[in-house]
Amino acid sequence: MSMVEKKLSTKTQVILTLLFILGMALLLWWADKGFDSYKQRVLRLIGIYAIMAVSLNLINGITGIFSLGHAGFILIGAYTAAILTLTPSEKAMSYLFGIQPWIKNLHADFFTATLAGGFMAALAAFLIGWPVLRLTGDYLAIASLGFAEIVRIWANNALTITNGPLGLKAIPEYSNIWWVYGWLLFTVVFIASLVYSSYGRALKAIRESRIAAESMGINVFKHQLMSFVVGAFFAGISGSLYAHWLTTVDPRITTMGPMLTFYVLIMIVLGGLGSITGSLIGAAIFAILFEWLRDLEQPFNFFGITVPGIPGIRILVISALFIAVMIFWQRGIMGREELTWNNLYKWLFARRKEGEKS
Amino acid sequence: MSEGRVNQLEKEAVKSKAEVNEPVLVLDHVTMQFGGLIAVNDFDNKVIKGELLGLIGPNGAGKTTVFNVVTGIYYPTKGRIIFDDIDITPFKPYQITHLGIARTFQNIRLFYDLTVLENVLVAQHHELSNPDADRILMRNGKSPKNTQKMWFWRAVTKLGYTSKEKEMLERAKNLIEKVGLSHVMYEKASALPYGEQRKLEIARALATEPKLLLLDEPAAGMNPKETEDLMSFIRRVRDEFNVTVFLIEHDMKVVMGVCERIIVMDYGKIIAEGTPEEIQNNPRVIEAYLGKEWENV
Numbered sequence: 001m002s003m004v005e006k007k008l009s010t011k012t013q014v015i016l017t018l019l020f021i022l023g024m025a026l027l028l029w030w031a032d033k034g035f036d037s038y039k040q041r042v043l044r045l046i047g048i049y050a051i052m053a054v055s056l057n058l059i060n061g062i063t064g065i066f067s068l069g070h071a072g073f074i075l076i077g078a079y080t081a082a083i084l085t086l087t088p089s090e091k092a093m094s095y096l097f098g099i100q101p102w103i104k105n106l107h108a109d110f111f112t113a114t115l116a117g118g119f120m121a122a123l124a125a126f127l128i129g130w131p132v133l134r135l136t137g138d139y140l141a142i143a144s145l146g147f148a149e150i151v152r153i154w155a156n157n158a159l160t161i162t163n164g165p166l167g168l169k170a171i172p173e174y175s176n177i178w179w180v181y182g183w184l185l186f187t188v189v190f191i192a193s194l195v196y197s198s199y200g201r202a203l204k205a206i207r208e209s210r211i212a213a214e215s216m217g218i219n220v221f222k223h224q225l226m227s228f229v230v231g232a233f234f235a236g237i238s239g240s241l242y243a244h245w246l247t248t249v250d251p252r253i254t255t256m257g258p259m260l261t262f263y264v265l266i267m268i269v270l271g272g273l274g275s276i277t278g279s280l281i282g283a284a285i286f287a288i289l290f291e292w293l294r295d296l297e298q299p300f301n302f303f304g305i306t307v308p309g310i311p312g313i314r315i316l317v318i319s320a321l322f323i324a325v326m327i328f329w330q331r332g333i334m335g336r337e338e339l340t341w342n343n344l345y346k347w348l349f350a351r352r353k354e355g356e357k358s
Numbered sequence: 359m360s361e362g363r364v365n366q367l368e369k370e371a372v373k374s375k376a377e378v379n380e381p382v383l384v385l386d387h388v389t390m391q392f393g394g395l396i397a398v399n400d401f402d403n404k405v406i407k408g409e410l411l412g413l414i415g416p417n418g419a420g421k422t423t424v425f426n427v428v429t430g431i432y433y434p435t436k437g438r439i440i441f442d443d444i445d446i447t448p449f450k451p452y453q454i455t456h457l458g459i460a461r462t463f464q465n466i467r468l469f470y471d472l473t474v475l476e477n478v479l480v481a482q483h484h485e486l487s488n489p490d491a492d493r494i495l496m497r498n499g500k501s502p503k504n505t506q507k508m509w510f511w512r513a514v515t516k517l518g519y520t521s522k523e524k525e526m527l528e529r530a531k532n533l534i535e536k537v538g539l540s541h542v543m544y545e546k547a548s549a550l551p552y553g554e555q556r557k558l559e560i561a562r563a564l565a566t567e568p569k570l571l572l573l574d575e576p577a578a579g580m581n582p583k584e585t586e587d588l589m590s591f592i593r594r595v596r597d598e599f600n601v602t603v604f605l606i607e608h609d610m611k612v613v614m615g616v617c618e619r620i621i622v623m624d625y626g627k628i629i630a631e632g633t634p635e636e637i638q639n640n641p642r643v644i645e646a647y648l649g650k651e652w653e654n655v
Contacts, residue, residue: 207471
């Protein structure tokens with residue numbers, strides 16, 4: 001049985017997409033006004049996580065590079081942007097060990113700082129990509145994980161640049177809903193148009209078979225590097241947004257260390273490796289679940305029994321959940337499919353047709 | 359006129375054409391050594407434009423290594439490879455594909471999670487993304503395959519890209535139609551039956567618009583019916599797509615039925631060369647395949 005390629009015309013799809021974006025904007029506007037500040041923070045976190053997930057999905061899910069260095073790029077973006085948005089006098093206050101003179105007077109607005117964070121992360125990816133992308137599989141994973149750790153430990157020790165283990169405090173909370181979701185829209189549009197072009201097909205071909213891709217005239221190394229750099233750029237962007245959401249940056253393992261990489265990995269595997277819409281769904285589910293599980297860390301009443309809260313138990317719960325997904329639901333929510341208007345239409349239509357038959 | 363007679367005449371015509379035509383690929387005393395093992399030993403032969411050349415030999419004779427050296431996967435220990443008047447010895451596989459050599463694999467290597475259409479489209483991507491290979495073409499006085507630049511940004515912004523995408527799609531659909539896979543165009547490659555997967559692999563190689571097509575055991579694992587189809591398919595491909603075909607095959611029926619000239623290898627060396635009839639009666643070939651007779655030892 002051959003499948004039909006298209007059901008909806010391009011025009012219909014464009015109109016539906018614009019309507020969807022408008023609807024989301026209205027929803028966000030309403031949330032911006034009506035939500036309490038805690039819910040708003042979670043909503044913004046969802047957007048930031050979504051950028052991280054979509055960018056890691058380009059590297060891991062589409063191109064098949066098993067990179068565990070995402071937190072490194074996020075950290076670079078976060079520090080770059082935070083150093084730029086802090087004013088010289090604020091910096092003078094927080095740097096207790098002295099400050100590099102060339103950093104002291106650097107200052108930029110939030111947009112420029114975020115962009116700079118993205119470009120710094122992309123530059124790091126370009127430099128690290130040359131040696132690391134010669135490896136494959138487990139070796140690449142370990143090398144990229146090592147890179148992220150090197151960046152973190154460097155940040156811990158470069159006192160006059162990053163303020164060392166004290167980190168940067170009192171970063172202005174610039175990441176409002178509009179910045180976060182504006183950048184998310186840009187990220188999704190950029191990566192989706194890349195993935196659904198000839199370049200995206202080449203990246204998927206590399207994932208399927210490196211040797212065959214090379215034999216079909218694809219410069220595998222160049223394309224992998226491109227995917228790595230683009231993914232890192234958006235990781236840097238998300239890092240800046242994250243820093244201005246958290247209002248601090250520090251080089252601890254739990255904030256921007258390997259833990260963050262694994263959180264993002266959970267999101268994309270949960271959503272479906274290789275699916276952009278899956279990454280968005282995965283990020284939303286993860287952020288909400290992770291916040292909701294905070295209740296377990298407080299003492300709570302369970303059918304009359306008072307359970308003492310265990311700090312950090314939510315990480316255990318989410319890890320167990322992740323293992324369950326890996327065992328029972330390997331393809332995640334979306335698999336490699338996308339939630340497009342066409343697919344939505346097809347699923348609804350096909351289901352109705354089946355219903356008619358029976 | 360009987361069909362056999364027509365085939366005979368055609369073969370003679372091709373043969374005489376081959377004599378006047380220049381070679382498309384020259385292997386100039388190529389040796390490939392892996393440590394102490396000489397996989398290919400002083401391979402010195404050429405592929406004539408438009409011919410259907412077979413390469414046979416017992417297991418481990420070095421046939422696939424010849425293909426891997428030609429396509430740039432291995433760098434030969436000694437010798438040069440000249441394709442279309444360009445010395446391609448130092449080039450990388452993707453550059454060599456861009457210059458016009460496409461191949462299939464002994465064990466099928468399709469992009470299984472992509473559809474048939476996408477598999478074919480991927481093979482056209484090199485036109486956009488290989489400026490270095492285009493420079494090689496220009497250095498050798500040939501026209502490049504792509505004269506416009508910044509295809510990455512065009513693809514992302516969709517400015518000056520949609521027409522190219524449409525043209526590529528058109529071409530891919532045409533090709534799929536020609537090879538007779540249009541009924542599975544939107545199926546994933548992994549969902550195809552074995553024979554069609556082989557066919558798709560050849561179609562994908564053709565989508566790179568090669569001058570020379572290398573087929574590594576195209577009939578491996580096929581049943582007699584599929585083999586029969588494949589033989590006519592290979593002949594049709596040569597004529598319709600105007601390519602030179604160089605194939606490795608174990609199935610003697612295919613080699614003898616399809617090839618106009620055959621090279622026989624054993625232990626890395628060429629031991630015989632000639633038309634199918636000549637090869638069938640060559641004592642050295644029989645010896646390589648069946649061993650020496652008891653009295654002769």
